[in-house]
Amino acid sequence: MSRELINLIIQATGESLFMVSVAALVATSFGLPLGVFLATSRKGELFAAPAVNGLLGVIVNAARSTPFxxxxxxxxxxxxxxxxxxxxxxxAIVPLTIAATPFIARLVEAAIREVDGGLIETASSFGASPLQIVFKVLIPEALPGLVLALTLAVVSLLGYSAMVGAVGGGGLGDLGIRYGYQRFMPEMMLAVVVVLIALVQTVQTAGDYLARRVNRRLRHR
Incomplete structure (x- = not known):
């Protein structure tokens, strides 16, 4: 493989990392509070608003059901x-963010619901406000699950970022289509796949490691 093609792979990798990083950051800033609200707004819960919860649930499910x-x-x-x-x-950051936000929201909701309800009752009995319960009980206790959830979201975004190459989104997907498919360069397609696998493996390994460390701290505090 020529130096020019190697430079193209490096540039495309940088573009993919840029897309995924920004989309993950923005989607988390929306998806995290949305997920917390979905987990705490059913009837009889901290922020009881069953009608709003149901409406948001429908919107989130509709967004998640739409093929990327x-x-x-x-x-x-x-x-x-x-x-x-x-x-x-x-x-490409725009559709990546819109696709990732409801996905993150559901993952966060699931992680928050794993927290022992007895902790919430105990905090309430000590006079903690709903917001205090969220920030001092729910999120800290759910942190290992939240880390794994965000890791899964980033891995999914890496796959999505390759798909946007089909519509001129840039990055590794665009490189694979333009060179690997349209110019019949199987070595370029293989290189793109290898880089994507390496990125996914790196993200997953880092996320698993961080989740284990957070979990140990929770157990030994």
Whole structure:
């Protein structure tokens, strides 16, 4: 493989990491509070609002049920409105964020619901407010699960970032399609797959390690 192609792979890897990092950060900033609210807003819970919970649940499920490639095409006008263009790694952040937010919300909801309800009752009996319970009980106790949830979200985003290459999103997916498929360069396609596997493995290993460390701290505090 020539030096030029190696440079293209390095550049495309940087674009993919940029897309995934920004999308993960923005999606977490929306998905985390949404997930906490979904986990605490059913009837009789901390922020009881069953009607709102049900409506948000329907919206989240609808967003998660939409195939990603269809979502990318469907929101092109919105992407242009936000990013000024519908192609490139910057524009790809918009559909990546929209796809990841409901996914993260459901993962966070599941992690929060794993927390022992007795801890919530104990905190309430000591006069803790709902927000105090969320920030001092629910989130700290659910932290290992939250770390694993966000790790899974980032891994999924890496896969999504490859898909946006099909519609000019840049990154490794775009490189694989333009060179590996359209120019019949199987070695380039193989290189793209190897890099994606390496990135996924790195993220998963780091997430598992961090979750174990957080879990040990919870057990020994």
């Amino acid at each position: 490639i269809i979502l990318v095409v469907a929101i092109i006008p919105f992407t242009r409105l936000i990013a000024g263009t519908s192609i490139g790694s910057g524009a």
